[in-house]
Amino acid sequence: LTLLAAKVGSRHRAWQCPTDGHHWHIGSPLLSEQLHRLVAAAASVCRIASTMLASRNISSRPVAVQRHCSTVFRPARIAPVVARRPLVCQAAAEVVEADTVAASKGGVAHLRFKRGSVFKVRRVLDVMRGRSFEDAILMMEYMPYRACEEILKALKSAAANAKNNNGAQKSKLYVSECFADQGPILKRFRCRAQGRGYRIAKPTFHLTVRLEERE
Numbered sequence: 060l061t062l063l064a065a066k067v068g069s070r071h072r073a074w075q076c077p078t079d080g081h082h083w084h085i086g087s088p089l090l091s092e093q094l095h096r097l098v099a100a101a102a103s104v105c106r107i108a109s110t111m112l113a114s115r116n117i118s119s120r121p122v123a124v125q126r127h128c129s130t131v132f133r134p135a136r137i138a139p140v141v142a143r144r145p146l147v148c149q150a151a152a153e154v155v156e157a158d159t160v161a162a163s164k165g166g167v168a169h170l171r172f173k174r175g176s177v178f179k180v181r182r183v184l185d186v187m188r189g190r191s192f193e194d195a196i197l198m199m200e201y202m203p204y205r206a207c208e209e210i211l212k213a214l215k216s217a218a219a220n221a222k223n224n225n226g227a228q229k230s231k232l233y234v235s236e237c238f239a240d241q242g243p244i245l246k247r248f249r250c251r252a253q254g255r256g257y258r259i260a261k262p263t264f265h266l267t268v269r270l271e272e273r274e
Contacts, residue, residue, distance in 0.1 A: 163271060165235065166221030168213040170266040172242055177264040180206040180239040192218055192232040192270060210237075213268040227272045236269035 183206050187195045192214070199211040214234075221227040242263030248256040 164221065164225045164227040165232070165269060165271040166217045166219070166224065166227065167267070167269045168216035168220060170209055170213050172263050173209050173266060174261065174263055175206055175209070176262050177239050177241045179204065180210070180264055180266065183207060183210055184237045184239060187234055188237055190234055192229055192234070195234050209266060210268070213266050214270075217268045217270045221270050221272070227270075231272045232270040233273055234268065235271040236267070238267055240265045240267075 183199075183202065183204055186202075187198060187210065190198065195214055196211070199207040199214065218229050218232055221232060222229060242265050244263070245261035247259040247261060249259055251257050
């Protein structure tokens with residue numbers, strides 16, 4: 060109040076009240092009373108404003124700071140849920156596959172743990188693949204390879220399975236699939252000079268031949 064009175068006194072010789080428009084001189088005792096009233100009214104207004112802000116949960120910080128804080132506490136965006144197609148049960152898929160295999164008129168033959176190189180067997184199978192059963196039999200009988208003997212056994216066994224189990228006709232059969240896999244290798248050693256031993260590898264193979272009936 061002293062600073063306010065000194066400021067008013069330094070600038071003006073008289074002070075006009077904003078409410079009633081009365082002019083008060085600096086030396087008047089009523090001037091200090093009027094200043095007391097103005098300061099009390101301003102304090103009450105500030106108190107009411109702070110109470111309203113606290114009830115509405117509004118921060119008294121500047122707007123720019125509020126915007127910055129709102130970006131910090133923004134909730135994370137949730138990705139939309141994409142509907143997925145239901146997967147087919149594995150058991151049902153196996154049943155369908157088994158039905159299709161049983162419906163086809165064909166036969167399969169397997170030869171396991173046969174002595175010989177898998178590479179020598181594969182070069183014969185590449186020639187026989189896709190041929191009819193009768194042509195494959197003729198080729199295996201007259202080709203000069205030792206692997207033809209085992210392949211001929213598998214051919215006759217597959218044709219017998221197709222005829223007896225599925226009622227297929229041998230004249231309509233053809234080699235739809237044939238392949239050879241590597242089997243275990245028997246390891247032997249031969250004695251050589253100066254106490255050394257040379258390794259002898261005796262490979263084996265697994266043969267599979269499948270015959271199907273042409274439509």
